[in-house]
Amino acid sequence: MKLQVKNLHKSYGNLQVISNFNIDFSSDGIHCLFGPSGCGKTTLINTLVGLCSYEKGNIIGFKDKRISYIFQEDRLLPWATIEENIKFVLENIEKRKIDEIVDKYLSLVDLIDFKKCYPNELSGGMRQRVSIARAFAYDGDILIMDEPFKGLHFDIKKVLIDYIIDYWYEKKNVVIYITHDIDEVLYMANHIHVLSGIPLKIQKQFTIDIPHNDRDDVNTMNKYRLLLV
Numbered sequence: 290m291k292l293q294v295k296n297l298h299k300s301y302g303n304l305q306v307i308s309n310f311n312i313d314f315s316s317d318g319i320h321c322l323f324g325p326s327g328c329g330k331t332t333l334i335n336t337l338v339g340l341c342s343y344e345k346g347n348i349i350g351f352k353d354k355r356i357s358y359i360f361q362e363d364r365l366l367p368w369a370t371i372e373e374n375i376k377f378v379l380e381n382i383e384k385r386k387i388d389e390i391v392d393k394y395l396s397l398v399d400l401i402d403f404k405k406c407y408p409n410e411l412s413g414g415m416r417q418r419v420s421i422a423r424a425f426a427y428d429g430d431i432l433i434m435d436e437p438f439k440g441l442h443f444d445i446k447k448v449l450i451d452y453i454i455d456y457w458y459e460k461k462n463v464v465i466y467i468t469h470d471i472d473e474v475l476y477m478a479n480h481i482h483v484l485s486g487i488p489l490k491i492q493k494q495f496t497i498d499i500p501h502n503d504r505d506d507v508n509t510m511n512k513y514r515l516l517l518v
């Protein structure tokens with residue numbers, strides 16, 4: 290699967306956040322958008338998934354795709370329990386299977402004991418984990434994540450990153466994520482787009498074509514680290 294953005298223009302009033310921007314996404318590796326706060330990364334992905342309007346340009350390949358989107362903020366329904374929040378995105382699936390899916394992903398994010406709780410009974414990090422579980426349960430054709438692990442404890446973060454890497458090897462879906470964390474990039478990403486802005490620009494793009502379970506040689510990885518600092 291290949292997704293393309295061509296000559297994209299997007300502004301908020303007089304603020305031109307994206308101007309004549311081009312980028313391609315493929316399913317042959319995990320894509321990372323790496324850039325400073327405020328350069329326009331969230332605006333770009335909100336535009337790609339149709340949450341933001343844009344003035345000009347072509348967005349090719351996203352239409353009619355089911356998209357799992359992990360937002361920066363949890364966006365849970367406050368009046369629904371944790372399990373109901375996940376069930377809400379599971380359509381056309383038989384009831385027995387729905388319970389299995391809910392339990393599978395709540396166990397993955399280590400929140401199975403909290404499924405009858407409401408969002409306001411959980412901490413911010415726990416709510417973020419629910420929103421990760423919800424996105425995985427939805428199982429879209431494209432997975433997009435906006436700083437999904439920000440503020441999470443190292444142990445659970447590693448479990449979730451390993452899950453995403455395995456998920457990508459299994460499904461070979463397009464996976465795009467935003468992060469500010471260099472170690473996370475070196476551990477998880479294949480195609481790295483280093484961005485600046487505003488307006489949003491690609492400073493450099495490079496590929497780490499080392500298999501994920503073979504990235505522990507510090508000297509090799511430092512070569513890539515230097516491209517990110």
Ligand SMILES: Nc1ncnc2c1ncn2[C@@H]1O[C@H](COP(=O)(O)OP(=O)(O)OP(=O)(O)O)[C@@H](O)[C@H]1O
Pocket residue numbers: 301304306324325326327328329330331332333487
């Ligand atoms: N709804 C909005 N209305 C007006 N301006 C906005 C809106 N959303 C974002 N902006 C502005 O657009 C610019 C890009 O914001 P955006 O959130 O896309 O950046 P970002 O790279 O994702 O930042 P961060 O890494 O901090 O999330 C910023 O100057 C921001 O103030």
